[in-house]
Amino acid sequence: MPKIGVEESLTNVMQELQNKGYDVVQLKQESDAKGCDCCVVTGLDSNVMGMADTSIQGSVIEANGLSADEVCQQVESRIKH
Template identity: 75%
Template sequence: MAKIGVEASLTNIQQLLKEKGYDVVELKQESDAANCDCCVVSGFDSNVMGMHDSVTQASVIEARGLSAEEVCQQVENRLS
């Protein structure tokens, strides 16, 4: 099953993804995302300047404004 990195504050999403059988890794630091197939972030720390250094080639899903179910649907869509 796919390895999904989820920001620490998104416990409801972590739980739902685990229930669906995904290997969930809590993203505590940038290097945690390196081997993930997909990453879920809260979006509250969005980069206002638009500058970034990529640590992963995985899809990144911003969970702000979405329910846990909607995030899981996006994960499934991006991995298929």
């Protein structure tokens, strides 16, 4: 099962992904994202200048404004390609 990193404030998203059988890791620091197939973040700390080093090879999903179910749908669509 894919490993999904989820920002620690998104507990509802974590629970929904765990219910669907995903291996969920809480992202407390940048190094927690290593080895994740996909990460879900709040988007509140987005880099406005677009200059950042990525620590994962997988997708990053911004959960701002999305329900837990919508986030799960995005995770599923990005992992299945």
